[in-house]
Amino acid sequence: DAGVIQSPRHEVTEMGQEVTLRCKPISGHDYLFWYRQTMMRGLELLIYFNNNVPIDDSGMPEDRFSAKMPNASFSTLKIQPSEPRDSAVYFCASSWTGASPLHFGNGTRLTVT
Amino acid sequence: DAKTTQPTSMDCAEGRAANLPCNHSTISGNEYVYWYRQIHSQGPQYIIHGLKNNETNEMASLIITEDRKSSTLILPHATLRDTAVYYCIVRVPLIQGAQKLVFGQGTRLTINP
Numbered sequence: 399d400a401g402v403i404q405s406p407r408h409e410v411t412e413m414g415q416e417v418t419l420r421c422k423p424i425s426g427h428d429y430l431f432w433y434r435q436t437m438m439r440g441l442e443l444l445i446y447f448n449n450n451v452p453i454d455d456s457g458m459p460e461d462r463f464s465a466k467m468p469n470a471s472f473s474t475l476k477i478q479p480s481e482p483r484d485s486a487v488y489f490c491a492s493s494w495t496g497a498s499p500l501h502f503g504n505g506t507r508l509t510v511t
Numbered sequence: 512d513a514k515t516t517q518p519t520s521m522d523c524a525e526g527r528a529a530n531l532p533c534n535h536s537t538i539s540g541n542e543y544v545y546w547y548r549q550i551h552s553q554g555p556q557y558i559i560h561g562l563k564n565n566e567t568n569e570m571a572s573l574i575i576t577e578d579r580k581s582s583t584l585i586l587p588h589a590t591l592r593d594t595a596v597y598y599c600i601v602r603v604p605l606i607q608g609a610q611k612l613v614f615g616q617g618t619r620l621t622i623n624p
Contacts, residue, residue: 402554440615442614443611446611489554489555491554491555499557499560500555502553503554504553
């Protein structure tokens with residue numbers, strides 16, 4: 399089991415550019431979560447999916463952020479246009495059931511200049 | 512949502528037991544206590560969880576007081592690799608049963624040689 403795989407590990411982009419973060423959950427896990435971590439706000443839940451369907455996106459900061467899960471093995475988090483305040487580490491996590499422990503990827507460190 | 516209170520930082524000598532306290536005085540009867548840790552530059556890692564009975568696994572032990580208002584995570588023989596930020600989290604139930612983990616600031620545990 400390779401665990402949750404995120405790409406890229408690091409992303410540096412200029413303000414106004416589109417950014418796409420990718421996640422491959424653990425095979426067989428029905429839940430997928432996107433978190434963001436900053437020094438000021440810690441770890442925040444942005445959105446989560448159950449069986450590829452978005453269930454709760456109340457944590458998505460604004461309309462510039464969007465997430466999709468076209469199939470059970472792939473999800474994307476897109477920021478368009480990006481802003482410097484979006485700089486953070488973005489984590490993807492998956493779990494087998496809603497009550498199972500979460501397995502996190504190693505995150506994508508995003509820097510927007 | 513039940514909130515947790517943890518010390519900001521702790522130190523422990525290598526080979527000794529590390530005891531990490533957590534207060535959750537407003538916990539509800541059906542809420543679980545979860546512990547995760549985050550080693551530098553990695554995603555959070557699940558350690559253990561419990562409802563009201565003490566729990567033990569290969570990583571740690573969890574002691575929950577009888578009134579469930581506090582708990583202690585015990586790493587029996589701490590090693591340098593246990594240096595991390597440890598998060599005590601009370602699970603917030605959500606629609607469709609998915610756990611919404613709300614991460615606080617955690618305890619920064621440093622294991623000293």
